[in-house]
Amino acid sequence: MVLAVAVIAGAVNAARALREPDEFSETLYVFGTLVEIVIRDADPEVARRAAADTGRLLTGLHYDWHAWRPGPLVDLNMDIAAGRARRVDLLLAEVLRQGQRLSCDSGGLFEPALGALVALWGFHADTPPDGALPDPAAIDRIVQSAPRMMDLRIDGAQISASNRSVQLDLGGYAKGAALDLAARRLEVMGIANAVLNAGGDVTVMGDHGDRPWRVAIRDPFGWGVVASVAMRPGEAIYTSGNYERFFEQDGDRFAHILDPRTGYPVRDIVSATVLHDNSARADAAATALSVAGPDDWAQVAADMGIEAALLITDSGAVLATPAMAERLEGVGDDWATALKRVDLPAPLPHPDCAQIVP
Ligand code: AMP
Numbered sequence: 001m002v003l004a005v006a007v008i009a010g011a012v013n014a015a016r017a018l019r020e021p022d023e024f025s026e027t028l029y030v031f032g033t034l035v036e037i038v039i040r041d042a043d044p045e046v047a048r049r050a051a052a053d054t055g056r057l058l059t060g061l062h063y064d065w066h067a068w069r070p071g072p073l074v075d076l077n078m079d080i081a082a083g084r085a086r087r088v089d090l091l092l093a094e095v096l097r098q099g100q101r102l103s104c105d106s107g108g109l110f111e112p113a114l115g116a117l118v119a120l121w122g123f124h125a126d127t128p129p130d131g132a133l134p135d136p137a138a139i140d141r142i143v144q145s146a147p148r149m150m151d152l153r154i155d156g157a158q159i160s161a162s163n164r165s166v167q168l169d170l171g172g173y174a175k176g177a178a179l180d181l182a183a184r185r186l187e188v189m190g191i192a193n194a195v196l197n198a199g200g201d202v203t204v205m206g207d208h209g210d211r212p213w214r215v216a217i218r219d220p221f222g223w224g225v226v227a228s229v230a231m232r233p234g235e236a237i238y239t240s241g242n243y244e245r246f247f248e249q250d251g252d253r254f255a256h257i258l259d260p261r262t263g264y265p266v267r268d269i270v271s272a273t274v275l276h277d278n279s280a281r282a283d284a285a286a287t288a289l290s291v292a293g294p295d296d297w298a299q300v301a302a303d304m305g306i307e308a309a310l311l312i313t314d315s316g317a318v319l320a321t322p323a324m325a326e327r328l329e330g331v332g333d334d335w336a337t338a339l340k341r342v343d344l345p346a347p348l349p350h351p352d353c354a355q356i357v358p
């Protein structure tokens with residue numbers, strides 16, 4: 001079962017291939033996926049340099065923010081476990097502050113401090129786990145120790161935590177945060193029109209010539225394209241799903257998205273897709289809505305400032321906010337009948353969150 005979003009304009013090519021005239025593309029493997037950078041309407045030499053520079057940025061962030069390969073985040077996690085403070089580079093400090101804000105806005109359902117739990121379930125590896133389920137007592141110990149992004153103290157670039165069980169795993173929003181930075185870098189390098197496609201999670205800049213960039217949404221229960229979205233300049237569309245990384249045991253599926261309240265993988269949501277103008281927030285919200293489940297997702301979307309979201313439940317329900325439903329074009333017949341609009345409630349106040357900048 002795959003809900004993939006794909007940029008319609010052309011197939012993904014090998015590294016540094018010219019596509020249409022006026023289009024330059026480069027592909028690299030970072031954040032566990034192929035990231036394709038497509039640049040339009042730029043002088044070829046400017047495009048080449050901008051793509052190379054942005055590629056280096058992404059490769060560096062992939063290393064710096066990695067949750068289990070030796071590097072700055074792993075070092076920080078060791079210091080947190082030992083009760084020590086550590087100075088990190090400014091981009092890492094900034095992404096942690098952003099994670100704190102996103103976690104707070106989600107009411108704690110998006111919780112990048114849960115690295116110990118992700119590791120316990122065996123997802124700190126390049127391939128999905130195939131061993132036994134974790135010991136329930138060990139799961140419970142981590143849940144009881146309640147690691148939270150709010151336990152972090154971020155003083156400039158000096159990081160410490162009031163709770164030693166905090167273990168940072170940025171997997172739920174690192175891709176989005178990195179692509180926000182990549183788009184900013186491309187802009188500084190003189191690029192106006194580009195798309196960054198990270199395995200179906202897409203951030204766009206500008207447009208595709210005289211038309212918008214279009215992203216296709218594929219049917220999670222089949223192979224057809226069910227709808228497409230015409231992207232506005234600067235928008236991002238991110239999807240989380242229980243089909244992305246998981247293992248199965250006795251017919252049960254255990255996915256890599258974990259519910260901080262129970263310590264167990266989420267079950268009821270097949271996929272959650274979020275359209276927003278900040279990629280990190282779109283990425284975090286897609287993860288948070290998967291955790292929130294069929295009953296609570298609309299409240300969490302509202303709390304996170306998300307207007308356009310699409311959810312598919314494991315019972316086959318297709319739920320969209322009115323803002324998302326309006327943006328889905330060319331919806332196939334089956335989908336059109338299945339699509340149910342869900343109004344967003346008023347956001348609940350989270351007064352603690354306002355004091356976290358950004
Ligand atoms: P995504 O595909 O963006 O939903 O991210 C999934 C990844 O986020 C997992 O592989 C974990 O590294 C991490 N993760 C799992 N559960 C959560 C959660 N509740 N909040 C934040 N990150 C999570």
Ligand code: MG
Pocket residue numbers: 171172173238240282283284285286287
């Ligand atoms: Mg995410």
